[in-house]
Amino acid sequence: MTAYIIRRLIIGVIILLLVTMVVFLFVRLMPGDPLLVYMASFDINRQTSISQENYENLLHIWGLDRPIPVQYVDWLGGLLQGDLGKSIKLQEDIGILIAERMPRTAYIGFITFVLGTIGGITAGIVCALRRGTWMDNLITTTANIGMTIPVFWFGILLMYLFAYKLGWLPTSGWTNPFDDFWMSCKQLLMPVGSVIIGSIAGMARLTRSCMLEVMRADYVRTAWAKGLSERVIVVRHQIKNAMIPVVTALGGALGMILGGSVFIETVFAIPGMGLLMTNAVFDQDYQIVQAGVLLFGGIIIFSNLVVDILWGWLDPRIRLA
């Protein structure tokens, strides 16, 4: 098992390096230029014109006049020393920016992930056990529709209903839960609600079909024939086996939630990583884009690793292979 984990860890690091390399190259080959964006904003404030000399000076200061491989190695070196670089547009240290914003995204993402997974799996199991009843039909239909709802649109719908029409919740914003827990909860209801619908729907559909698959298996029929109690059959034989594909889908679910953060943070004006990334893309802010890709990619690769380990624990065939 340890050898398996170590091997997976090494592959994970290689993939992460590959991701950063591809993005690094890609970001620099694209037509935009962060310095022009930066200088343009600078010029409006100071009323000076963009001179070639100024531009080349900046290019040199930011090290963007060097060959791309040199820049990459330089960035990687900084990374190993814990230096993520500095944002060109915001003129701030990216480590500090991320330390400030990531906890918000992680907090919302964590709540969504936990509630969405528990809710989705429960709904899926209930559907499978009560197959063909009105409850199954209701949940399945809702899940089929839930899969198609665009996160941003659902956020706007919730905002229209609960903030504008009913006035129950604040329209948008972010409050630190340690400062004002109630306010924070009220502000989080809608953002979490708009992402969670997709997670629950996906999880419920997957769990339901995996459960139905397992319920037809020979070993389940044997268990019934042996006269085991229904509880033991459902919990030990059906749910445990049905969870194997569901667990592998958890990594993807986390990715969907991280992707959804881009939208809910835009709709509800939450200053988190998603909004930081979106703005960085607009401003062609290379350094933030790279750091964000590293962070999100790292999270997904790490969670996939955890999933693989969980998988091995659930299914000894994998662990011993």
Added chain:
Amino acid sequence: MSDNTETGTTPADATGAAGAPPKANEFKRVVRVFFGRTLYVIGFVIVVILILTAIFAPFIATHDPYETNLREKLEQPSSRHWLGTDSVGRDTYSRIIYGTQVSLLIGFSAVFASAVVGMLMGLAAAHFGGIVFALIMRFADALMALPGIILVLLIAGLGGGGIPVVIFALGFGGIAPQCRMMCGLALSVKQNDYVLAGRAMGMSNWRMMLTQIFPNAFPPLMVGITMGIGGVVLGEAGLSFLGIGVMPPVPSWGGMVNDGQRYLLHNPMLSLAPGVAIMLLVFGFNMMGDGIRDAVDPKLRGVI
């Protein structure tokens, strides 16, 4: 022995199920399963209606989707403007109708592009194995390591937006899943005896891949393609919502949701109606995908 019991117990089925290798019957069976469930039929009908809407948009729309009229801006829904007008007086209903063209164009082209590239990569990885397999699959892993929308956001945002860039971005984002699926299927198809027979006959690598492996792996791939269209349309809507997708004034559902957001209290239809159109389209393709999957291979349930 087992052969005997099979034919002995079910003499009536022997002609129908057990001894039915011809392709025509298989096709009929697929069609029968697909059209046997209401939900799949609803999905199919939605897709057909949307395609017809895109083709006949000029006849269905009541106004020119680009025609601005500041005297009629932000009107409420009326008999003249069924869903009202936006901030520059364009008819929302007509823009949604024309938006179907944009969504379907991007959906079909991006999925087609990613399917061609991804499948060729997957085929090559499965067929050649070794270093080719490792290189291609690690590349796919790297692409899959980012949340789909983030990858697409980067490409579209840094590329500057516009329909071609959006198609490129979404197509690029779809390569890895297609490649993985193709590779997995091709690896299992490769186990068959007819592949071995082809090799014995001295078929070239390309001929083997394209005439033997690909057609036999194709039915399940159709599920991925159909589902992929829904995913791409959602992605396009998301990009346009963020303002880095389809550029105004081209009517795009995601962009319309974003534009209407500011006038939510005044006329919620501006923002909510295009969203319903997105959901309808995605729902249609998802249900069609589910139907094809059940018809082609029920064992794939939950896998794709």
